[in-house]
Amino acid sequence: MAPREYGQYDGVTRALELVGERWAMLIVRDLLVGPRRNGELAAGLPRIPSNILAARLKELQAAGVIRRAPRSRVVVYELTDYGRELEPVVLALGAWGSKAMGDPREEQILTPDAMTMSLRTAFRPQVAATLPATAYAARLGPADLLVRVDGPALDVTRGDGPVDLAFTAGPGIHRVLSGELAPDRAIATGVVEVRHGPGDLLGRFARTFHLAA
Template sequence: MAARDYGQYGGTARALELVGERWALLIVRDLLVGPRRYGELSAGLPRIPTNVLATRLKELQAAGVIRRAPRSRVIIYELTEYGRELEPIVLALGAWGFRALGEPRDDQVITPESMTIDLRSAFQSSAAALLPPTSYSAHVGSADLVLRVDGPALAVDAGSGPADIRFEADAGIRRLITGDVSADAALRAGIVRVIEGDRSLIHRFAETFRIAA
């Protein structure tokens, strides 16, 4: 059980007791991307103290949100079925918070996990269903991702790989995703820089990934 006790009998209070402690939902966010070893979780959350990470993992295990599992002679952490039920909540919270993003501070980083969830939060499946299948190789901040869109389905993998278009961007890509700038304006301003492929596919990217400001 988490240390915080609100002294209230209700679903919202209980949910916050389970996942409302600092760093808890970010751990869940990263595990929504995929199972992680302890060191991978620590690397993906570079400012979390090791004692806090260990405590949060124990609390989330006790709550039935995550579990430890042996895999290839190492221990990994993964979400339980109960924990996976947090996915739509985390995506909705991410979309809500994305609209309030300003310019990043010098000490803020973009991780592959954070960018994956932001893009999943922004994914417009109904718009994507009307567009041809497209793959994007994106380098955003320090994150390398391959996005594969096939109808209403989205797959995001860390790393680089073959794609219809390869581009790079920094945190300014949020302005394209929120519609603050058009695809043409983002290209002209260098917010998005196409390395390889058809530049017009950035228009398709902007239709497919959108969080209204």
């Protein structure tokens, strides 16, 4: 299926013609975290039909948003420089959409790439610059993320390493990031489980990462 054309001549219309098809921006979101193989993209978007994924990848390549790149005998998809210019757009959409998220439905999931971008969306470098450097091991649903904050610099990766605070949370972490649920209350009610380190560091985490309600 050819990408939709709206018959109007302006930048917003053209942008939607390039990346406005269903699933396209979620593919861009995941590629902002890093290059991905086809199977990795499919695993991060478990509801996308394989034919739709193939079509979106082809369309985004044709638009100059992504490219195929050989890496160690496998082919990965990565954003072009033009595609990476979408990062502030994706972060702004994430901040805007978070205001209308409400409670998660039972079938909704957290993925590592989605949570990485959520943390990048919520990061407040001006606040982090006033706080001591801190490392967090955040188990958010199936996503195990190593979150390092050093002044206004943020690094979110998968894997292990020395941390000041390790905690586990599900979708309810959004209530903490939005300020709806105080960090100490989140721990007391089991929304957040502290696995290592002083629990009061969750308050520092909540100050560093914030999504407007």
